[in-house]
Amino acid sequence: MRDRLIxxxxxxxxxxxxxxxxxxxxxxxxxxxxxxxxxGYSLGIExxxxxxxxRKTIADALGAxxxxxxxxxxxxxxxxxxxKGVAAALGEKKGRHIVTTRIEDFPVLYSARALEKQGFQVTxxxxxxxxxxxxxxxxxxxxxxxxxxxxxxxxQEIGTxxxxxALARVAKERGVLFHTDATHSFLRVPLDVxxxxxxxxxLSAHTLHGPRGIGALYIRKGTPLVRQMDGGFQEFNLRAGxxxxxxxxxxxxxxxxxxxxxxxxxxxxxxxxxxxxxxVPHSRxxxxxxxxxxxxxNISFRFVEGESIxxxxxxxxIAVSTGSACFSRSLEASHVILGIGGNHEQAHGSVxxxxxxxxxxxxxxxxxxxxxxxxxxxRKISPLGKE
Amino acid sequence: MPLPYSEKVMEHFRNPRNVGRIEDADAxxxxxxxxxxxxxxxxxxxxxxxHRIEDIKFESYGCASNIATGSIITxxxxxxxxxxxxxxxxxxASEALGxxxxxxxxxxxxxxxxxxxxxxxxxxxxxxxxxxxxTTEEVVRKRLKRVMNPMVGLDLVRTKLVRDIRIxxxxxxxxxxxxxxxxxxxxxxxxxxxxVEPLWDVRQVIVRFVG
Numbered sequence: 001m002r003d004r005l006i007x008x009x010x011x012x013x014x015x016x017x018x019x020x021x022x023x024x025x026x027x028x029x030x031x032x033x034x035x036x037x038x039x040g041y042s043l044g045i046e047x048x049x050x051x052x053x054x055r056k057t058i059a060d061a062l063g064a065x066x067x068x069x070x071x072x073x074x075x076x077x078x079x080x081x082x083x084k085g086v087a088a089a090l091g092e093k094k095g096r097h098i099v100t101t102r103i104e105d106f107p108v109l110y111s112a113r114a115l116e117k118q119g120f121q122v123t124x125x126x127x128x129x130x131x132x133x134x135x136x137x138x139x140x141x142x143x144x145x146x147x148x149x150x151x152x153x154x155x156q157e158i159g160t161x162x163x164x165x166a167l168a169r170v171a172k173e174r175g176v177l178f179h180t181d182a183t184h185s186f187l188r189v190p191l192d193v194x195x196x197x198x199x200x201x202x203l204s205a206h207t208l209h210g211p212r213g214i215g216a217l218y219i220r221k222g223t224p225l226v227r228q229m230d231g232g233f234q235e236f237n238l239r240a241g242x243x244x245x246x247x248x249x250x251x252x253x254x255x256x257x258x259x260x261x262x263x264x265x266x267x268x269x270x271x272x273x274x275x276x277x278x279x280v281p282h283s284r285x286x287x288x289x290x291x292x293x294x295x296x297x298n299i300s301f302r303f304v305e306g307e308s309i310x311x312x313x314x315x316x317x318i319a320v321s322t323g324s325a326c327f328s329r330s331l332e333a334s335h336v337i338l339g340i341g342g343n344h345e346q347a348h349g350s351v352x353x354x355x356x357x358x359x360x361x362x363x364x365x366x367x368x369x370x371x372x373x374x375x376x377x378x379r380k381i382s383p384l385g386k387e
Numbered sequence: 388m389p390l391p392y393s394e395k396v397m398e399h400f401r402n403p404r405n406v407g408r409i410e411d412a413d414a415x416x417x418x419x420x421x422x423x424x425x426x427x428x429x430x431x432x433x434x435x436x437x438h439r440i441e442d443i444k445f446e447s448y449g450c451a452s453n454i455a456t457g458s459i460i461t462x463x464x465x466x467x468x469x470x471x472x473x474x475x476x477x478x479x480a481s482e483a484l485g486x487x488x489x490x491x492x493x494x495x496x497x498x499x500x501x502x503x504x505x506x507x508x509x510x511x512x513x514x515x516x517x518x519x520x521x522t523t524e525e526v527v528r529k530r531l532k533r534v535m536n537p538m539v540g541l542d543l544v545r546t547k548l549v550r551d552i553r554i555x556x557x558x559x560x561x562x563x564x565x566x567x568x569x570x571x572x573x574x575x576x577x578x579x580x581x582x583v584e585p586l587w588d589v590r591q592v593i594v595r596f597v598g
Contacts, residue, residue: 305425307450311400325424325574326450326494332573333424344424348448381406381454383417383428383446 006318006363010207010295010356011156011184016250017209017357023253024211027246035234035243051245054252061255062201063192064218070235071248074215075183075204079107079150081217081228081239082179082200086148087115088226090177095145096120099138099176102339103127105156107202108181109335112150129341130288131160139170148177153201154185157323157336157352158287159296161189165196172197177223183207183215187258188266188294199223205247209357210254214247257357266355267294269364273353274299276368280375282385286337286350295355298323300337300346303385304378309351312374318367323350392451393485400451405461407444414509418501419581425449425494427457429501433509438468445501449494452487456495459483460502473506475499477533492535493578500533522586524552527559530582537571543579550597557590559583565598572596 007015027050035051036044056066072078083098100112102124112122123141127133133151142149149171154161164180171178179200182191186203193201201218205211219225219238231240274297277283282302301309306322313320321327323334324347333347342350353367379385392400409415409430419426426449432442443465445457459480464472477499481487487495510516520526528544536546543549543563551562561579565572576594583592 303448305449305453308400308454311397311451315401324450326453326491348424381403381446382448383426384448 004317006359006367008353008355008359008363008367009319009321010359011352011354012321013206013212014209014356015358016211017254017257019257020210020250020253024246024250027249031245035245047245051243051248054245054248057252057255058203058216059218061187062203062218063194065221067236068193068221069216069218070238071243071251072215072217072239073213073244074206075105075181075202076107076215078202078204078215078217079105079179079181080111081225082202083108083111083115083148083150084228085225085238086177086179086200086223087118087120088228089224090147091120094147095143097123097143097146098148098150099123099125099141099146100150101125101127101133101152103131103155103158103336104150104152105181105183108150108152108179127160127340130291131155131158131336131340132288132291133162133167135163135166135170138167139174142171142174142176146174146176148179150179150181153180153182153191154189154293154296155287155336156184157334157350158298158340159184159292160287161185161291161293164191164198168197184293184296187255188263193218193220200225205251205254208251208254208258211247211250214244214251216251262357263294266359269355269359269361270295270297270353272361272364273297273368276364277371279368280372283375284346286340286342286346297353299351299353300342301349301351301375302345303382304349304375306347306349306351308378309349309371309374312378313370316370316374318370321352321354323347323352391488391491392455393487395483395485396452396455396487399455399458399484403445403447403454403458405444405458405465406446408446409442409444414505414512416501416504416508418497418504419449425453425497427453427497427501429457429460429498429505431505431509433469435513438470440464440467440469440472443502445498447498449497450491452491453494453497455484456480456487456498457501460498464502469506469509473503475502489541490537493537493574496533496535519587522554522559522588524554526586527552527554527561527583530586531561531579534575534578534582537574543575548575557588558593559586559589559591560593560595562595562597565596567596569596569598 033043033047035048059066059069168178177199181202183204199220204215227238229240286298306324307326325333337347412430413433414431417428428446430444443461447454447457532542550564553560580592
């Protein structure tokens with residue numbers, strides 16, 4: 001059954017690309033030393049050179065300087081460092097107000113909540129029904145004591161892209177730092193920090209067929225930030241801990257492997273899926289119809305519940321995700337679907353499909369057929385939608 | 388399959404028994420609502436003389452444990468008298484299914500409630516119900532025994548989370564020994580309201596988190 005698995009949960013985790021593994025291997029078995037200073041032994045210097053080359057690859061992909069990128073353990077750590085690090089640097093000096101949105105992913109959302117417990121004030125801005133934040137709303141929310149704006153580049157569930165250039169400009173004009181969680185949009189949607197005035201960007205390898213446990217934070221030169229992990233002086237003294245060199249090398253290789261053609265292919269498969277699934281009666285696409293991640297589709301089916309859909313699809317060898325309360329560890333419906341003004345019912349029957357490199361066009365047709373069948377069967381036993 | 392559900396749950400989820408409607412049902416009940424998540428409808432055909440459940444069907448707008456419990460409850464109730472059937476507990480249903488994950492009790496308890504509500508509905512219409520009693524602390528406490536503490540899969544009363552119950556002019560105030568920002572606070576609030584509000588003389592339910 002594993003051979004036939006159709007995996008459409010690439011926003012959660014991706015299969016490692018073999019080429020990434022090959023690139024990492026030497027740094028696991030041969031050049032396994034710590035990254036030493038330039039006066040260290042040669043194995044350590046080789047390790048350091050690999051780390052710095054990886055850093056440069058990731059920086060180049062953002063239009064940043066190499067010394068503006070630090071490696072972390074993933075997007076959770078990057079976003080924690082961005083929010084808590086700025087709060088620690090500016091909380092006393094400038095103010096204790098942070099602005100974000102209601103639909104952020106958990107690392108930003110819960111870092112903000114943790115800061116609230118320390119006495120910071122956080123404004124959680126509402127977004128429109130398509131998931132977009134109006135830059136005017138952001139402008140209205142800024143106060144003299146606002147120290148940071150944190151707005152995702154793209155949403156993890158519904159895929160909606162934010163107008164980052166406009167939003168970041170609003171913050172810049174008012175002298176407020178701007179962080180964006182680009183975990184899901186990195187390399188799928190262009191972002192050049194020379195054009196978009198963002199100060200901090202969260203990145204992760206796990207969404208790009210890279211290894212687990214490695215991410216990065218872009219920190220624009222001069223951005224005040226207090227490190228949150230104490231220990232050695234690694235990563236420009238902003239993140240203590242032995243560098244994950246195989247991870248960094250793997251991340252860089254993963255970055256090199258993404259091409260515009262691949263994004264086109266993902267978009268084509270996604271469009272074909274959406275077109276097919278919207279033929280199912282009482283279905284709707286969640287998020288923005290066009291301003292969305294090329295690899296994401298999120299569809300609500302009325303009168304049926306997401307976990308039931310998910311389990312039936314699993315039995316047919318298809319892996320997806322749902323925003324249903326029954327599927328969440330807090331038994332609460334997706335805060336994203338509720339955040340775009342959806343009701344519990346819309347979240348209940350929402351299914352997220354996220355594509356990756358290893359999906360094929362043929363799989364799309366199978367998925368459309370199977371989903372339509374599962375939904376139809378579940379509707380037969382539902383008390384709703386019969387009249 | 389590496390799922391949190393037992394084989395039995397998955398089997399009933401895959402092939403639910405007694406699914407559908409009974410058009411000329413002697414009693415029916417719908418528990419839950421689309422607004423708060425899962426929903427179950429139960430239909431009964433009852434022998435007027437023997438009070439035996441001759442036929443039972445259910446419909447589910449819910450997750451796997453909701454569907455599986457609906458299915459097993461129809462199997463357990465079929466052929467029983469309504470007096471016997473209304474005594475079927477969530478625990479019996481869960482055991483018949485080989486156990487349910489604690490987190491899933493809230494979705495599965497609906498089917499048990501649905502069966503009881505359908506029987507109650509039948510008794511009311513056939514004059515089998517005694518006089519309406521005013522809601523007391525005991526009545527509310529009994530209802531709260533059907534609200535699950537998702538952390539352990541046991542009810543709020545048994546896990547000692549109900550600190551206080553006050554009733555005044557049809558307004559029921561329940562104090563729960565959990566912090567306001569607890570992971571399950573919203574979920575527990577919704578369920579308390581759902582269970583207590585239908586009482587005939589209750590106008591409003593206020594849930595306060597005082598932990």
